[in-house]
Amino acid sequence: MTFPRRAILPAILVAALALVPILAPFLQVVLIFALMKGIAVLGVTVLLRAGQVSFGHALFFGIAAYAGAFLAASPFDDLVLLVLAGLVASAVTGLVVGLFVARYRGIFFAMLNLAFSMIFWSILEKFYYLTGGADGLRQPRPTVLGMAFERGPFEDILYYVALGLALLLGWFVIRFLGSPIGQLFQTVKTNETRLEYLGISPRVALIKGYVLSAALCGVGGVLMATAQGIVTPSYAYWVRSGEMVFIAVLGGAGSVAGAFAGSIAYELVRTYAAAFAGDIWQLLLGAFLLVIILFAPGGLVGIYNSLFDRARRGTSGSGKRETGVPAKSAEVRS
Amino acid sequence: MNASPYLLEARDLQIRFGGVVAADGVDLAITEGRNLAIIGPNGAGKTTFLNICTGWIKPSRGRVAFRGRDITRMAPRKICRIGIARAFQHPQLxxxxxxxxxxxxxxxxxxxxxxxxxxxxxxxxxxxxxxxxxxxxxxxxxxxxxxxxxxxxxxxxxxxxxxxxKPALLLMDEPTSGVASAEKFQIMDILVKTLAEAKVTAVFVEHDMGIVENYADEVAVWSGGKVQFKGTPQEVLQHPEVIRDVIGGEVA
Structure with missing residues (x-):
């Protein structure tokens, strides 16, 4: 099996990410948040493949973060258990919410998700004695496989856990989307009538993908809470949901690699725009997204793919557009 | 156990859309291995019949049975799973x-x-x-x-x-509509051969009488919310009332 040339640059970038704690520790904080958000955005990306946008996925981000925070305050305060608790809490919540929202499509789907997330946000704000209200909950640093670490080494470990999970979950999502169950889930976008006439319930197909998308958001949320050492209702606030959709579109709507490319670009722009243009960083981010939508609707991954194709055509010297590409999904969305 | 001698059997079907009666006490039975064409004027209720048989629409009265099993209130996906497949006038891909x-x-x-x-x-x-x-x-x-x-x-x-x-029964809505005249018979040749090889019985709604005459084993004439005639293509297509009301020609 030959290594695809298109994957060379992403492989170099992954290798560079692995070296960040050693060679560029000043980027570690920004990138750890980017990787964790990227995992959560992966959840939004999965839903986009079925043609659905959720403006409420921060619900799963938040619920997993709080599940992790509660567990971290108990004797079972190990990182592995925290991640598992976040995953299970978000997947179960995803199943319950999915049973309701999977009946709807388009704007109704998006707004129902928003409604659920805002209900949860209100509960977090109002049940002060349980959730700490707007102040949130402090999350003690967990052990890792039973071993306690100081802050510095723990942050390095957490960085590599985030990178490892990003790669593992990214790989899993690619496999899922290419599998029969994932393909049936994606056909919700193009033809529910035919799906029904193939003996499949579009609602059930959507719920399966929805649970996966919720679980991914949950893993991102519990990692983020662990990295920040605190969880607040802002984890479940609508702005967080909007941010996830923003990043997914920026990276390339529906693209697995785009979830991480978008997240890294977003965090870098946000951090440095905030540092150098404190008052207008949101404006800069908005303008950045506007440019992407207007001139590169395939997002950052779309730009990379078109540059790669152009370079390849240039080196082959034919100057002709390639024909016979079997499916656009293979090219744009990997 | 299949107690019914028919593959699909519709009894006393009734459905209305506002003031339009699409089916008014329709009885229609389909025998395994006999391809049935349904003909009739536009808006007569032919597609509605396919929709009822596949569970997309529920009739206000009547019953549809597949191999003797009542499927009138079943969801399309369940009907598909027991052996009735559907092809559409506008391909659903x-x-x-x-x-x-x-x-x-x-x-x-x-x-x-x-x-x-x-x-x-x-x-x-x-x-x-x-x-x-x-x-x-x-x-x-x-x-x-x-x-x-x-x-x-x-x-x-x-x-x-x-x-x-792998259905036992395939329902098709105008399989040759929107296809160039030169391709129609070619497509139907392929189709009928394929269906015979796969041992699938077909019901197809069709407006082209040439197709009906050449490829159907039986023809049902749907008009005024009822099946007015049913028989072999030779019997039905030469019936004076069918020629006058459905085909639109002069009665010899």
Missing amino acids: FTEHTAIENMLIAASARSGRQNPFIDMHNLPERGEMMHLLDMVGCADVADRMVVELSEGQRKLIDIAIALAM
């Missing part, structure tokens, strides 16, 4: 996929596989799906996006997808 991917999605649906680590392109049914595409004459466009194909090719792939479900 997955537009972001290639022809073979459409077939493989149908194979995925049929198999019910839940393993997320299997690549759909490597399904063991791939050979069978290619064979079906070959049977309908579309093997050469297997790797092309379905939106790039002609209406005729899309119709054939729509039928191939329905056949991928």
Whole structure:
């Protein structure tokens, strides 16, 4: 099996990410948040493949973060258990919410998700004695496989856990989307009538993908809470949901690699725009997204793919557009 | 146990859309192995009949049985699973996929596989799906996006997808509409041969009397919300009332 040339640059970038704690520790904080958000955005990306946008996925981000925070305050305060608790809490919540929202499509789907997330946000704000209200909950640093670490080494470990999970979950999502169950889930976008006439319930197909998308958001949320050492209702606030959709579109709507490319670009722009243009960083981010939508609707991954194709055509010297590409999904969305 | 001598049996079907009576006490039975054409004026209720038989619409009165089993209130997906497939007047395909991917999605649906680590392109049914595409004459466009194909090719792939479900009965709505006249008989030749090979009984709504005459074993004339006549193409197409009211010609 030959290594695809298109994957060379992403492989170099992954290798560079692995070296960040050693060679560029000043980027570690920004990138750890980017990787964790990227995992959560992966959840939004999965839903986009079925043609659905959720403006409420921060619900799963938040619920997993709080599940992790509660567990971290108990004797079972190990990182592995925290991640598992976040995953299970978000997947179960995803199943319950999915049973309701999977009946709807388009704007109704998006707004129902928003409604659920805002209900949860209100509960977090109002049940002060349980959730700490707007102040949130402090999350003690967990052990890792039973071993306690100081802050510095723990942050390095957490960085590599985030990178490892990003790669593992990214790989899993690619496999899922290419599998029969994932393909049936994606056909919700193009033809529910035919799906029904193939003996499949579009609602059930959507719920399966929805649970996966919720679980991914949950893993991102519990990692983020662990990295920040605190969880607040802002984890479940609508702005967080909007941010996830923003990043997914920026990276390339529906693209697995785009979830991480978008997240890294977003965090870098946000951090440095905030540092150098404190008052207008949101404006800069908005303008950045506007440019992407207007001139590169395939997002950052779309730009990379078109540059790669152009370079390849240039080196082959034919100057002709390639024909016979079997499916656009293979090219744009990997 | 199948107590009914018919593959599909509709009894006393009634359905109205506002003031329009699409079916008013319809009785129609389909015998296994006998391809039935349904003809009639536009808006008479022919497609509604297919919608009722596949569970898309529930009749206000009456009963539909498949191999003696009542399917009147069943969901389309359940009806599909017990052996009734549907091809549409406007092909219902997955537009972001290639022809073979459409077939493989149908194979995925049929198999019910839940393993997320299997690549759909490597399904063991791939050979069978290619064979079906070959049977309908579309093997050469297997790797092309379905939106790039002609209406005729899309119709054939729509039928191939329905056949991928291994049905006993295939309901088709105007399989040759929107297809160039020169291609119609070619498509029907392929289709009837494919159906015979797959041992599938077909019911098709059709307006082209040439197609009906050549490819149907039986013809039902649907008019005024009722089946007015049923018989062989020779019997029905030469009936004076059918010629006058449905075909629109002069009675000899």
